[in-house]
Amino acid sequence: MLGISTLRSGRFALPLLCLAWLCAIAIPAQGNPPTPVHGLALYGEPALPADFSHFSYVDPEAPRGGSLTRAAVGDSFDSTNPFILRGTPAAGLGQTYDSLTTANPDEPFSVYGLIAETLLLDPERRWIEYALRPEARFHDGEPITAEDVAFSFELLMEEGTPSYRSYYAEVSGVEVLDAHRVRFSFVENASRELPLIIGELPILPRHYWEARDFTHPDLEAHPGSGPYRIARVDPGRRIVYERVEDYWGEALPVNRGRHNIDRLVYDYFRDRDIAMEAFKAGLLDLRIDARAATWATGYDFPAYRDGSVRRLTIPDGTPATLQGYVFNLRKPRFQDPRVREALSLTFDFPWLNANLFYDSYARTQSAFQNSELAAEGLPSEAELALLEPLREHLDPRVFSEPMPLAEPEGLRERLRRAHDLLLEAGYVYRDRRLVHGDSGEPLRLEMLLFDTGMERVAQPMLRNMARLGVETSIRIVDVNQYLNRLRSFDFDMVTAQFPQSNNPGNEQRSYWTSEAAEIPLARNLMGLADPAVDALVEGLIRAESREALIAYTRALDRVLRLSFAVIPHYHSGETRLALWDKFGHPDPFPRYGNDFAAWWVDPEKSAEITRRQRGR
Structure with a gap:
């Protein structure tokens, strides 16, 4: 699902974004032949009819012209290819590429044709066909064909970032039917949102890329087909x-009133x-x-x-993004959940909110904060039915502790509880140092940052850790070095974000699963590999109803909270x-x-x- 990335540019840089408006689709009744449609929705029909003229929130008569200059915070960029693992891509590249379909940000669960004029979904969900618009063109004037669509899929799966292979793993094949029709086939029991995810695939020009090295970052003005070049x-x-x-x-209903600024x-x-x-x-x-x-x-x-100059705030209509510090669980010293829980208790949100944030934030507790998807209280019967078969892999508190988890009141009490947890985990104090009783290794933690603005947020927590005897430090590096260290998993703790939609789906694999734990620059930076989490994510992706989806997200939320792989930060519920x-x-x-x-x-x-x- 599509969302805002802080490190990788463009709509289609899948390792650091998720598809925020895309979800599962309505299923035609069994036995009825499929009918070409202009869009797909989760429940019933899309809000806009086939003859809609523009999205409801736009001004179709908006003037054209002018420029908009924004900041990209970071040292530099060295690539204009946002689809590969190497290099640091420039900001804004996604605006140069079109996809088969596009989302309406005024609807939670609908997509409409962009390069694709119509969509044809198999009643048994074994495949989807896209009929392309004959007028669709790349920037160099060449027509967009079904061959380009198939080429784009195969190229990204073979040479794009590893997350493409994870994200589209349930696509069993792509077939060119004729010059303007292409079919994607799916594995049995594939994710309900898969047809929509395929629709968001960026389409690349075969005639341009087939003789070039796609994996090599450069600063060429590669041709796309989008509204900007x-x-x-x-x-x-x-x-x-x-x-x-x-x-x-330009004249398509999904584009009228949009892309108005010249530069x-x-x-x-x-x-x-x-x-x-x-x-x-x-x-x-x-x-x-x-x-x-x-x-x-x-x-x-x-x-x-x-x-x-004026200011405005935009209310967030989706779950609050989970932002937080993540431990690198690939390192032995962070594999004991008691250690992670102890260090989590050193994050003193009340102090930060009062002294740094002007009491403008609320503490984030859930991976699905501010939505019906978040776990509250004790597990429901539906949640228990999902959790009980996984009991042997779960912290017993999943069943007995209401959410949000109660924490000791006051920093002193939290640090006392953290101290006890560290002793339970086998740490002892020798010569005023906190070391593991068996190995004698001190408990060390380096916070890796690329944004100096986050140093003032991290320092109070690290000071609290030091009071427990943890050896702490901060290292601030440039963006390129930061990305390189993430790629090689060379860190103790970093800040990560997990944007969510109102209908979570395939992107959850990249966030939490064992498969994503070893994929460079996947969202699972912490390397979480938990069979219970894997099972709940797969169930979530295949949920057959809204009620089942909610049960799965709430059950997953409980397990994630008690994994203590993330120290959640805070949220405001709006964009400023x-x-x-x-x-x-x-x-x-x-x-x-x-x-x-x-x-x-x-x-x-x-x-x-x-x-x-x-x-x-």
Whole structure:
């Protein structure tokens, strides 16, 4: 499922994103011949009819023109190919590629045709066919054919990031039926969301890539078929995209009122503080403000006071992203869950919220926070039916402890409980050092970061660990080195994110399963390998009803919480934006995600902002 990535650019960089709006589909009745459709939905029919003219939240008459400059925080980039393991891809590359279908962010469980004009799903779910639009073109003018679709799938499975092979493992084959029809076949009892996931496959030009080394990162302006193309690359510093004037899909209902801005610019900054100064100076047009302190105190400057800069918040319509510190469970010292639980108790959220965050956050407790998917209280009968067969693999508290787990009140009591857990795990104090009683090895932990802004959040927790006798340190590296260390699993603890949708599916394999534990840059950075988790994830993916899905997510949530593989952080339940007031945007916003493609530059507002900036 599709979501926001912090480390890998583009809609289709699967290792660090999930498909936030895509889910399972409605099944035609057994025995009825399949009928070509314009879209697919989880329950009943898609909200929009076959003859819809545009998504309901867009302005189909939005003006075209102008530019939008945003910051990309990180040292640099060295690749314009977001689909491979090597290199650090530039921000925004996903806007240059189209897929077979696209999601409507105003619906939780629907997709509509993009490159595909119609979709044909086998009543027994053994395959899906896509009929391509004859007018679909790549940027170099070549037509998009079924051969390109099959080539893209095979190329990404063979030479793309390893997560493609995991994500599409249940696709048994792809068949070109004619120049504009392609069929994907599925294994028996495949995931219910698989037809939608295949629809989001990026389509690459066979004629361009078949004679090139796809695995080698470079900075070429590779042709896609999307609404934007690469216009300029300033290596490591800036990438500029221009709107494709003769974009083949401009008039499609899924695109009307979208892709209005002529130039999209991403400027690179070493850290967020420098990027904030650039925004205040008018060098950046818009920023997503993820730092509570900046949001509370950082906007007392002339442009904000005179109304040139404004702030707005967008409520989140999906479960809050689980962000947290993860242990590298591949290292023996973190394999005992008592050690992980002890170290988790050193995260003092009340202190952080009061002293750093202006009491603007709530503590995240669940992998499915702020949704009906999260576990609450004791397990229900439906959850117990799923958990009981796995009892031998589970912490007994899964059955007896209500969620959220109760923690000792006050830091002193939490540290006392952590101390007891470490002693239970075989640690002792010798010469004022915490060491394992058998090996004599000290308990060490290095926090690996690439963003200096997170250091102030990590330091209080590491100080609390040090009070227990843990040897702690922080290492801040550039993004390239950070990614390289993640690829080789060379870390003790890092920050990870697990975005969720209202209908979790195949992406859960990349998050939690044993299969993903050894895939470089999969979301399962911690290397969690638990047979109970594996079983619950597979059951979740194949859930036959909404009720069954909820039971599986809640059961999985309980097991994950008691694994203590993640120290959850916090969430706000909204997205905070600051912008120079020269843009128009949907009002209200789509319910299940902010669509920046539906924004536009307001000519009158833009002229006024330019006049004010010149007058300062």
